[in-house]
Amino acid sequence: MFEQNAAMWSRYLTELTLGFHIIFATIGVGVPLMIALAQWIGIKRNDPHYLLLARRWTRGFVITVAVGVVTGTAIGLQLSLLWPNFMEVAGQVIALPLFMETFAFFFEAIFLGIYIYTWDRFKNRMRHFLILIPVTIGATMSAFFITTVNSFMNAPQGFEMVDGMITNIQPIAAMFNPATPTKVAHVLSSAYMTSAFILASIAAVQLWKGKDHVYHKKALHITLGVAMVFSIATAIIGDFSGKYLADYQPEKLAAAEWHFETEGEAPLILFGTLDENNNVHNELRLPYALSILAYSTPGAEVTGLDQFPKEEQPPLYIHYLFDLMVTIGVLLTILAITYFLIKKWKPAGCFENGSCFLSFCRDRSRCLPLKSAGYSLKWDGSRGSCVVI
Amino acid sequence: MSLEILGISVLWIFLFGYIIIGSIDFGAGFFSTYTEWSGKKHLIHPIIQRYLSPVWEVTNVFLVFFFVGIIGFFPETAYYYGTALLVPGSISIMLLAIRGAYYAFNTYGGKENKWFTFLYGVTGVLIPASFTIVLTISEGGFISLADGSVSLLYEELFTSAYSWSVVLLAIVSVLFISASFLTWYADQANDHKATQLLRKYTLAWSFPTILSALAVMWYLRQHNATHFSNMLDLSWIFILSVVAFGAAVWLFYHRKRYGFAFIAVVLQYFFAFFGYGISHFPYLLYPHLQIFDGFTNTTMAIFLVVAFVMGLVLLIPSLYLLVKLFLFNKPYVQGQR
Amino acid sequence: MKTIEGVTTSDHVQPLFYGFVALYTLLGVGTVRILRKLFKNNPPEKELKEMGLE
Numbered sequence: 001m002f003e004q005n006a007a008m009w010s011r012y013l014t015e016l017t018l019g020f021h022i023i024f025a026t027i028g029v030g031v032p033l034m035i036a037l038a039q040w041i042g043i044k045r046n047d048p049h050y051l052l053l054a055r056r057w058t059r060g061f062v063i064t065v066a067v068g069v070v071t072g073t074a075i076g077l078q079l080s081l082l083w084p085n086f087m088e089v090a091g092q093v094i095a096l097p098l099f100m101e102t103f104a105f106f107f108e109a110i111f112l113g114i115y116i117y118t119w120d121r122f123k124n125r126m127r128h129f130l131i132l133i134p135v136t137i138g139a140t141m142s143a144f145f146i147t148t149v150n151s152f153m154n155a156p157q158g159f160e161m162v163d164g165m166i167t168n169i170q171p172i173a174a175m176f177n178p179a180t181p182t183k184v185a186h187v188l189s190s191a192y193m194t195s196a197f198i199l200a201s202i203a204a205v206q207l208w209k210g211k212d213h214v215y216h217k218k219a220l221h222i223t224l225g226v227a228m229v230f231s232i233a234t235a236i237i238g239d240f241s242g243k244y245l246a247d248y249q250p251e252k253l254a255a256a257e258w259h260f261e262t263e264g265e266a267p268l269i270l271f272g273t274l275d276e277n278n279n280v281h282n283e284l285r286l287p288y289a290l291s292i293l294a295y296s297t298p299g300a301e302v303t304g305l306d307q308f309p310k311e312e313q314p315p316l317y318i319h320y321l322f323d324l325m326v327t328i329g330v331l332l333t334i335l336a337i338t339y340f341l342i343k344k345w346k347p348a349g350c351f352e353n354g355s356c357f358l359s360f361c362r363d364r365s366r367c368l369p370l371k372s373a374g375y376s377l378k379w380d381g382s383r384g385s386c387v388v389i
Numbered sequence: 390m391s392l393e394i395l396g397i398s399v400l401w402i403f404l405f406g407y408i409i410i411g412s413i414d415f416g417a418g419f420f421s422t423y424t425e426w427s428g429k430k431h432l433i434h435p436i437i438q439r440y441l442s443p444v445w446e447v448t449n450v451f452l453v454f455f456f457v458g459i460i461g462f463f464p465e466t467a468y469y470y471g472t473a474l475l476v477p478g479s480i481s482i483m484l485l486a487i488r489g490a491y492y493a494f495n496t497y498g499g500k501e502n503k504w505f506t507f508l509y510g511v512t513g514v515l516i517p518a519s520f521t522i523v524l525t526i527s528e529g530g531f532i533s534l535a536d537g538s539v540s541l542l543y544e545e546l547f548t549s550a551y552s553w554s555v556v557l558l559a560i561v562s563v564l565f566i567s568a569s570f571l572t573w574y575a576d577q578a579n580d581h582k583a584t585q586l587l588r589k590y591t592l593a594w595s596f597p598t599i600l601s602a603l604a605v606m607w608y609l610r611q612h613n614a615t616h617f618s619n620m621l622d623l624s625w626i627f628i629l630s631v632v633a634f635g636a637a638v639w640l641f642y643h644r645k646r647y648g649f650a651f652i653a654v655v656l657q658y659f660f661a662f663f664g665y666g667i668s669h670f671p672y673l674l675y676p677h678l679q680i681f682d683g684f685t686n687t688t689m690a691i692f693l694v695v696a697f698v699m700g701l702v703l704l705i706p707s708l709y710l711l712v713k714l715f716l717f718n719k720p721y722v723q724g725q726r
Numbered sequence: 727m728k729t730i731e732g733v734t735t736s737d738h739v740q741p742l743f744y745g746f747v748a749l750y751t752l753l754g755v756g757t758v759r760i761l762r763k764l765f766k767n768n769p770p771e772k773e774l775k776e777m778g779l780e
Contacts, residue, residue: 080460081478084469087460099458106700107704113444117714166686
């Protein structure tokens with residue numbers, strides 16, 4: 001069918017652009033924070049290693065930002081080109097954060113331009129550092145605004161539908177919808193986490209290759225420090241997201257967790273496969289876990305997919321994406337914690353700093369693409385539910 | 390002033406801003422490539438690099454700002470333009486992507502590749518040419534609304550003399566605006582050879598802008614007589630534009646006050662662009678969409694205006710800082726920093 | 727509002743999709759190559775030496 005066809009390819013194209021853009025957007029949000037941290041430590045301790053770290057990260061960062069500008073322009077235009085009817089309607093309610101996102105990025109772009117070309121221009125190094133603050137704020141704010149738009153698509157509010165016409169519009173209420181707190185927190189904290197892990201993996205690969213300069217060790221140390229903080233934060237926010245979904249979008253939670261029948265004491269299904277009759281095989285069942293995830297009590301009743309008509313059920317493959325994302329996240333959290341545990345106790349057979357840690361995780365280099373994949377999956381997964389308004 | 394007019398004025402000002410700084414960027418890319426192939430690259434390439442490197446991302450945001458703003462204030466434009474422009478818009482995205490990639494890989498990555506530079510230079514004229522489609526179709530006659538769906542009439546578009554005259558005007562304007570700015574910038578840098586070369590380019594592209602503007606008017610009279618007669622009613626604005634043009638050419642020819650000369654060029658386009666915009670009023674898309682029907686709800690409009698004012702409070706000092714550090718900073722412009 | 731109601735009515739999306747696949751592939755490959763080259767040719771050890779620190 002013709003209409004169907006346009007919808008399918010528009011969807012693929014939007015997913016493609018978002019999936020590609022999200023990699024650069026994530027780096028764009030998270031890396032300025034890491035650069036700021038390294039430069040701050042470098043100035044405070046007067047340590048040239050950290051200053052060089054900040055400089056080298058910036059050099060790579062500007063390239064990813066330039067590509068991110070390109071893909072960001074693409075997604076911005078594609079929203080109107082591919083979804084004109086949606087933008088015509090939704091624009092009435094949700095144009096405000098889109099508009100402000102442009103301002104935030106504007107702000108970021110101006111100061112980034114200044115920052116990268118003024119490394120040696122200020123006598124007072126602290127001044128140069130100060131220019132980075134608006135970059136970091138701009139990056140974070142633009143992520144914030146754009147995520148409120150995504151939240152709105154998940155939990156629309158701030159308007160009324162009367163006879164097919166949108167009335168009584170409250171742009172602020174539309175922005176701060178029930179999905180906003182968990183979504184924004186999740187996006188920001190996982191962006192910081194991802195960026196920290198990407199930079200950590202660069203340092204780790206260098207050390208693993210046998211370079212033992214203290215520069216790389218310092219790099220690994222601060223990146224994994226930030227990574228640990230934000231991976232734990234992401235896990236906690238993940239729990240809140242589960243509770244949010246149970247309250248506002250139970251069909252999405254049910255689809256992601258393959259929870260077919262409404263029941264109390266609901267178990268959490270990990271991994272597994274699905275046959276054509278929607279029977280789950282090869283899964284790992286954690287008793288009560290889904291009830292705890294959704295409502296913090298083991299006996300709570302969790303709504304299953306049986307409560308929703310077939311055409312409103314999100315596609316069930318999101319379970320694979322969702323589980324993959326969570327698994328990668330958990331492994332990364334364990335990884336970061338292990339590093340600090342080993343550093344603290346220095347068990348026998350471990351040399352100084354990270355060397356033993358590296359033999360522990362010999363596939364560090366593979367962690368990088370994995371993590372990016374985890375992040376893209378998150379997006380595809382969350383967009384798995386197609387109901388917009 | 391009604392919110393509709395406030396909204397369209399704000400957007401039009403931003404579009405004008407984009408036309409000026411975008412033209413400088415696009416034209417600079419073209420000149421950079423052109424001189425590479427004609428063996429004069431060493432003369433102007435450093436000047437162009439020094440100007441473009443810190444500002445190109447800001448230039449790009451002006452564009453994003455405009456189209457996000459127009460969807461915000463006039464959501465119905467998404468329906469008409471979004472549908473009609475799917476293919477040309479996507480081509481523009483790809484051309485912009487090539488440009489962005491050049492900055493990412495050549496400027497920041499330090500990788501020199503002659504073919505890539507060539508491609509970059511070509512996008513400098515292709516992007517403005519592709520953008521003109523938006524203004525061209527806004528005159529009506531290029532969109533069909535058969536059975537409730539909007540579609541672009543490619544045949545009419547590609548065989549229309551009007552549409553090609555606009556393309557021509559866009560390209561020569563880009564080159565003229567860019568050359569005039571760079572002449573002034575090179576003069577600031579005390580780079581006499583670059584100044585002379587760029588001054589030559591400026592003068593070469595000056596009269597073609599007027600000729601192609603006349604061509605556009607001529608064909609517009611045939612294509613959309615209403616708009617043309619509205620323009621005649623506003624002829625004083627276009628006369629001011631020509632006066633500014635004359636002043637600019639006089640200054641460039643006599644090698645005087647390049648700063649004022651560039652401002653005169655900006656004024657030339659300011660008058661012409663606003664004359665065009667005001668005479669286009671009240672249509673966003675002739676004859677289907679007027680600004681009063683396509684406008685968003687009042688609540689959203691007020692919020693957008695408030696957000697805009699707050700945004701400007703943040704942006705103007707920031708832009709001032711950028712300009713101060715890279716445009717009006719002698720040691721930087723002269724390459725000592 | 728569902729996805730299907732918001733979509734464009736143009737039937738040219740499929741070729742554009744392939745065009746963008748090609749574009750993003752080039753951008754992605756280019757980014758990785760340029761980043762590798764940039765940092766491989768100029769390791770931090772070398773830079774520290776040039777700064778006169780080691």
